[in-house]
Every structure is written in structure tokens, then in C-alpha cells.
Amino acid sequence: MLQWGGAEVSNVAGEISLLAGLGLWATSFPRIRRKMFELFFYAHHLYILFMIFFLLHVAISFSCIMLPGFYLFLVDRYLRFLQSLRRVRLVSARILPCETLEINFSKTPGLSYNPTSVLFINVPSISKLQWHPFTITSNSNLEPEILSVVLKSEGTWSKKLYQMLSSPSSIDRLEVSVEGPYGPASTQFLRHDTLVMVSGGSGISPFISIIRELIFAATAYKCKTPQVILICSFKNSSDLTMLDLLLPVAGTPSAISNLQIKIEAYVTREKEPSFNNSKLLRTIWFKPDPTDGPVSAILGPNSWLWLGSIISSSFIIFLIIIGLITRYYIYPIDHNTWKVFSYSFRSFLNMLVICICIATTASAAVLWNKKQNAGEADQIQNLEESILSRTSPAGSWLYDAERESESLPHQSLVQAINVHYGERPDLKRILGDCKGPSVGILVSGPKKMRHEIATICSSGMADNLHFEFLSFIW
Structure with a gap:
């Protein structure tokens, strides 16, 4: 067990890698992952020890069965590291009384992403x-200058x-770093005639992006969009203010x-209703800082082309x-006898060269794109003024529908909302009443809700239901 061989497999390295892997596995159980997220998060940095000692254990030639996947991971991880070094510009935050935040970042117009994407956020002060x-x-x-995320407290x-952010003496600037956005390569919501979205609590968040995508499609392309039925369950009436987030902060067509x-x-x-109308949605604005920049694609608008170039060129250089x-250093000394240069040394040398090649090519690509896209950041210097001129008055249009009656977008949504108190949705009846050749069923919420709707869709009571769930349980 204590043998670290030169010309054969190293047992010690394998044992260390195994222990690191067991640590990863033990902290991945749902109960630990959800209730002790920090333990789960920090323990997963053991992947570094796992991979290093795994390569030292089996040698680089035997590790080629998993090298492609891990090579792509290294490229992505280093690009995320470069993106996280920059502080991003935080424009505003909408604070809801149901202990929910919508945070609005400045972004470059060239950054595009699909609905239901996610963004990783780091706040150093926390x-x-x-x-x-x-x-x-x-x-x-719909919002080329703004990127918004929603988080539940x-x-x-x-x-x-x-x-x-919600304290009376809230700060006027917050340092934030981001990684992403990451999301699906494509969405197929427009292919259905009817779109039924069922959410529980904060599970409504991904549906907000889908509704805004449909608003854009109806506005820009004048195309026929699916009929949308949003079924949302909340615990308290204060949670109804999350419906305010269906419309963006900068106005809606x-x-x-x-x-x-x-x-x-x-x-x-x-x-x-038991909602205190005095505690409505409020918006706070943050002061700009010269060191902050907009959220932008780390490799520019042609990210897939640049990513392919980084992967291929770095591997060829390696x-x-x-x-x-x-050929010119190891072989003249060792002559493939493995006596001078052991398996472990050659594995370490390969790992070192791989990391150097990835870091060099990725850094060069990022610096080139940063220089080329520097002018794009200048387009958003007057972002606050342009947004303020298009921003709806403070407060909740849901609870102040009379004041907002002159606003057609707000009025349209207020008229579309039907609130039920003290009951749960009869999902079987609602889904059974959906007509049309193709009905898309999107579910985002608790596990029990997803299973219930999946059972209804697979029961055979209707052949036009197409089930898909969105899971955001980390």
C-alpha cells in the first residue's frame, strides 16, 4: 500500500485519489447538498487532488480514456476564471416584500443567451x-442592455x-463577479400551439424568461405565438408580487x-388577501464605478469559433x-526503459504542458477579444439615463391596477390574472381541458409536483400533451 513505483503503477497515488473521490461522493447526497451547501461546495474542490493523483496512479497513456472530457473541462474552467476576475456593473435591484430580489446588471448588446439560462454570481463582501x-x-x-436574475431569500x-440590499441604509455600490451565462443551446417553445407552464413558488423564475421571449417574438417577428397558460402556486399573498417581474424594469412594448x-x-x-399594500415593490439604483464593466461574452460574439480554435490549437501545441x-530530452537519456523518468514524472510533465498550453492560448484569445470589443462597452455609458426614461413608476402594478390603467402592457397582464385563495390547482382538470394538436407542459417546482404532472401526461387521457420539466435544485 505504501509503494510508489517508478516503472509500475503507484499504489499511494491511487489511494489518495480514491479518498478524494469518496469525499466528493459522500457530500453529494441530496440532504447534504441542500442543507449544507457550503460543505458540498468546498468538498468538491477535491476534484483537483482526485485528478492529479489519478494521473500519477495510472500514467498518462492509460488516462486517455477520460482525457477528452477533462481537457474540455480545463478549457471551460480557465475561461470562467478569467471572466470572474472582472467586477461587473450592477445597475439596479428590485426588492419584493416576499423576500425576493431581481438584480439588474449592465451587459453589452452583443451578449445573447437563450431563455432558462443561468448565471453564477459571487459577492466578495459575503x-x-x-x-x-x-x-x-x-x-x-427584448433587453439588449440589461441582464436580470431573480433570487429567493x-x-x-x-x-x-x-x-x-433591503435595509433602509442600503449600500450604493456592490462588488459582484459573474460566470456565464450558461443555458440550453436552443429552445423549442414556439413549436407548440398551447404552452402550459406550471410553477411552485420561486419556480416561476425560468418562465419569466420564456414569457419575455414570447413578447419579443410577437413584437419583432409579428408571428403567431402559442397561447400561454401560467399556473403558479404560492404560499402567501405577498408572493403574488413575483408576478410584477413578468415585465422588465425598462418598460415593455x-x-x-x-x-x-x-x-x-x-x-x-x-x-x-392579507397583503400589506404599503410594502410594495421598490427599486434601488447603484452608483457607477469606472472599474466595473458590463457583463460580456468572454470570447466575444463569435464564441463558438474562438472556443474551437482554443481547443484545437492548444492541443496541437501540446x-x-x-x-x-x-524525442530530444527523455529518449536519449532513458531509451524507454522507464528507469530514469518514471510513470509519475511523465504524467506530471504532461499535466504541466497541458495547463501551460491551455492558459497561453485561452489568455491570448481573451485579450484579443477584449481589445476588439472595447468600443462596445462605450455604448452603455449613459445606461442609467436611458433606462430611467423608460422605467415604470415605483410600486406594484398588480396591486395598483387603477393607477397603471393608462399603461397597456400592465393593463393587459392585470386583466389576464385570476387569483384563487385557499386552494390548490386541479391539474388533472386543467390539463384535460387543454385543446390543440400540440400542448407543451413545462413544470418548474417541487419534486412532488413534477411527478404528479408527469403521471397525468403519461396516463393516456390525452395524446397531445408533451411533458418537460425544468429542474433548478442544486
Whole structure:
């Protein structure tokens, strides 16, 4: 067990790698991952020890069965590291009384992403090491200068952030770093005739981005969009203010009236409204800082082309360098006897050259794109003025529908909302009444809700239901 062989497999390295892997596995159970997220997060940095000692254990030639996947991971991880070094510009935050935040970042117009994408956020004043993923609710086409995420105050980290921003003496600037956005390569929501979206609590977040995508499609392309039925369940009436986030902070085109949308909101724990109308949604604005920059694609608008170039060129350079070292340095001394240069030494040498090649090519690509796209950041210097001129008045349009009656987008959504108190949605009846050749069923919420709807869709009561769930349980 204590043998570290030169010309054979190293047992010690394998044992260390195994222990690191067991640590990763032990902290991945759902109960630990959800209730002790920090332990789960920090323990997963053991992957570094796992991979290093795994390669030292089996030698580089035997590790080629997993090298492609890990090579791609190294490229992505280094690009994320470069992106996280820059502080991003935080424009505003909408604070809801249900302990929910919508955070609005400045972004370059060239950054595009699909609905249901996520963004990893780090706030150094709370924790320099913790990164948390949140759903993006904005639409890159409808809001070319703004990127928004929604977070619910549930865990320790999110509660600290909510208290920091919602306090009467809230700060006027917050240092934030981001990684992403990451999301699906494509979406197929427009292929259905009817779109039924069922959410529970904060599970409504990904549906906000889908609704805004449909608003853009109805506005820009004048195409026929699916009829939308949003079924959302909340515990308390204060949670209804999350419906305020359906419309962006910078205003909405009047073409939303062309969107066929019906919202059925259920408040399960209250028989009648108990919402304090004095505590409505409020918006705070942050002061700009010269050191902050907009959220932008780390490799520019042609990211896939640049990513392919980094992967291929770095690997070719790695092959050339390791070939030259082997031919002109290792082989003349060792002659493939493995007595002078052991398995472990050659594995370490390969790992070192791989890391150097990836870091060099990726850094060069990022610096080149940063120089080329420097002018794009100048387009958003007057971002606050342009947004303020298009921003709706403070407060909740849901609870102040009379004041907002002159606003067509707000009026259209208020008329589409039907609130039910003290009951749960009869999902079997609602889904059974959906007509049309193709009905898309999107679910985002608790596990029990997903299983219930999946059972209904697979029961055979209708052959036009197409089930898909969106899971955001980390």
C-alpha cells in the first residue's frame, strides 16, 4: 500500500485519489447538498487532488480514456476564471416584500443567451469563495442592455444579500463577479400551439424568461405565438408580487396585448388577501464605478469559433511540445526503459504542458477579444439615463391596477390574472381541458409536483400533451 513505483503503477497515488473521490461522493447526497451547501461546495474542490493523483496512479497513456472530457473541462474552467476576475456593473435591484430580489446588471448588446439560462454570481463582501447559480429572467433581444436574475431569500448566502440590499441604509455600490451565462443551446417553445407552464413558488423564475421571449417574438417577428397558460402556486399573498417581474424594469412594448396569456395564481395558505399594500415593490439604483464593466461574452460574439480554435490549437501545441521533449530530452537519456523518468514524472510533465498550453492560448484569445470589443462597452455609458426614461413608476402594478390603467402592457397582464385563495390547482382538470394538436407542459417546482404532472401526461387521457420539466435544485 505504501509503494510508489517508478516503472509500475503507484499504489499511494491511487489511494489518495480514491479518498478524494469518496469525499466528493459522500457530500453529494441530496440532504447534504441542500442543507449544507457550503460543505458540498468546498468538498468538491477535491476534484483537483482526485485528478492529479489519478494521473500519477495510472500514467498518462492509460488516462486517455477520460482525457477528452477533462481537457474540455480545463478549457471551460480557465475561461470562467478569467471572466470572474472582472467586477461587473450592477445597475439596479428590485426588492419584493416576499423576500425576493431581481438584480439588474449592465451587459453589452452583443451578449445573447437563450431563455432558462443561468448565471453564477459571487459577492466578495459575503463570501469570496462561494458561487451560486441563479435563473436569468431577462431576454437578450427584448433587453439588449440589461441582464436580470431573480433570487429567493432562502439560504444563508441569499438571506445576507437580501438584508444588505433591503435595509433602509442600503449600500450604493456592490462588488459582484459573474460566470456565464450558461443555458440550453436552443429552445423549442414556439413549436407548440398551447404552452402550459406550471410553477411552485420561486419556480416561476425560468418562465419569466420564456414569457419575455414570447413578447419579443410577437413584437419583432409579428408571428403567431402559442397561447400561454401560467399556473403558479404560492404560499402567501405577498408572493403574488413575483408576478410584477413578468415585465422588465425598462418598460415593455405595447405588442404584449397580442400575446394570448392567461395566469391562474393560487395562494394555498390564505383564505383571503392579507397583503400589506404599503410594502410594495421598490427599486434601488447603484452608483457607477469606472472599474466595473458590463457583463460580456468572454470570447466575444463569435464564441463558438474562438472556443474551437482554443481547443484545437492548444492541443496541437501540446502534442508538438511533448513530442519534442520526449524525442530530444527523455529518449536519449532513458531509451524507454522507464528507469530514469518514471510513470509519475511523465504524467506530471504532461499535466504541466497541458495547463501551460491551455492558459497561453485561452489568455491570448481573451485579450484579443477584449481589445476588439472595447468600443462596445462605450455604448452603455449613459445606461442609467436611458433606462430611467423608460422605467415604470415605483410600486406594484398588480396591486395598483387603477393607477397603471393608462399603461397597456400592465393593463393587459392585470386583466389576464385570476387569483384563487385557499386552494390548490386541479391539474388533472386543467390539463384535460387543454385543446390543440400540440400542448407543451413545462413544470418548474417541487419534486412532488413534477411527478404528479408527469403521471397525468403519461396516463393516456390525452395524446397531445408533451411533458418537460425544468429542474433548478442544486
